[in-house]
Amino acid sequence: MAFVSIYTVGGLRHPYDHPASREFYEMGYKVMRQAYLSGYLIEDLSSEGVPFIEAKGIGYPVLTLTVWESLQTLYRFTYSGKHSQALRNRNKWMEPNQEKHLSYVMWWTEKVKDVSWEEAFKRYDYYIQHGSSPFAFDFKNAFDEKGETCLLN
Secondary structure (H helix, E strand, O other), X not given: OOEEEEEEXXXXXXXXXXXXXXXXXXXXXXXXXHHHHHOOEEEEHHHHOOOOOOOOOOOEEEEEEEEEOOHHHHHHHHOOHHHHHHHHOHHHHEOOOOOOXXXXXXXXXXXXXXXXXXXXXXXXXXXHHHOOEOOEEOOOOEXXXXXXXXXXX
């Protein structure tokens, strides 16, 4: 059974201790609580600590790395509930995306233990350079675990 991994990257508009940023983190706590309760979140590597990266041009960096049961369950979670509410408010908290900056990338993995920050950075860089493929993709140009294009709804 394959799992889908997702790496998200963004930059807060304000310093981490700013009231608007604290509001973002309060919402993030609610989003992650809902993710855990869904039963579809397999692993949250974000909670193990995020390595420092040089994130030029994206404000104050915010990164997540999670593994989900399936692409469909991740998609449904992303566009419903607390996460959907957070997406509607993201302009209040996050810097707008820069040219060639994608806020997330996904890929399939057979083993949860193979998911790492290094792998996430590699997949993200690949996506930025080459676009969507079975190696690294987004929801608009998704691939199933066999590498075939798929539509999500």
